[in-house]
Amino acid sequence: MKTELEFLFGSKVRWRLIKFFMLNEKKSLTTSEIIERNKLEAKTAREEAKKILGQLVNAKFLYSRTIRKKKAFFVNLKYSFYDELKWLVVKSNIYPQCEQLNRVKNLGDVKLGLVSGLFINNKKSKTDLLLVVDGLSRTKLKNLIEDLEAEMGQEINYSLMNFEEFRYRIKMFDKFILEILEQPHEIIVNEVEGIIKEIKKNRRR
Numbered sequence: 127m128k129t130e131l132e133f134l135f136g137s138k139v140r141w142r143l144i145k146f147f148m149l150n151e152k153k154s155l156t157t158s159e160i161i162e163r164n165k166l167e168a169k170t171a172r173e174e175a176k177k178i179l180g181q182l183v184n185a186k187f188l189y190s191r192t193i194r195k196k197k198a199f200f201v202n203l204k205y206s207f208y209d210e211l212k213w214l215v216v217k218s219n220i221y222p223q224c225e226q227l228n229r230v231k232n233l234g235d236v237k238l239g240l241v242s243g244l245f246i247n248n249k250k251s252k253t254d255l256l257l258v259v260d261g262l263s264r265t266k267l268k269n270l271i272e273d274l275e276a277e278m279g280q281e282i283n284y285s286l287m288n289f290e291e292f293r294y295r296i297k298m299f300d301k302f303i304l305e306i307l308e309q310p311h312e313i314i315v316n317e318v319e320g321i322i323k324e325i326k327k328n329r330r331r
């Protein structure tokens with residue numbers, strides 16, 4: 127099912143490529159690297175991606191140059207609607223706009239699912255995704271992270287623990303946990319609301 131932004135920009139591949147370049151704005155990447163990192167393995171998707179890359183160059187959203195006899199693409203940082211597109215990308219990375227994050231609920235007995243870092247353009251955060259899960263399905267987690275990385279165009283830095291470890295680290299005033307909760311973040315699943323409220327209350331004292 128297409129998201130609103132995929133409808134707006136014409137196709138899933140077009141939106142994914144725009145989002146990919148906005149999240150990798152300082153990199154020059156060849157066509158094969160772009161296709162591989164965006165999981166566009168199907169022949170029709172590869173052909174569409176190549177066509178769209180040319181269109182984005184014509185629109186002056188991208189520049190291209192030859193590196194070791196291969197054409198590489200990179201973002202035009204002075205593109206007229208650069209700031210507006212950046213805002214759209216950041217907003218699209220937060221649940222429910224980022225539909226992939228809905229799958230967090232299916233990883234097991236999820237106590238807490240929280241996004242920061244890459245998902246909300248918070249470069250100071252030490253993690254992109256914090257998961258507190260009992261009875262975790264490793265297979266579902268692996269598939270989710272791989273799909274998120276393809277959608278985001280970057281490696282996802284995630285932190286994982288069970289509820290017992292989480293509760294222990296809270297009691298020990300663990301710096302890592304406290305910093306994540308104090309910095310900008312968005313919560314996907316919260317079955318520990320009472321604990322989080324107590325943490326914030328104690329920190330204000």
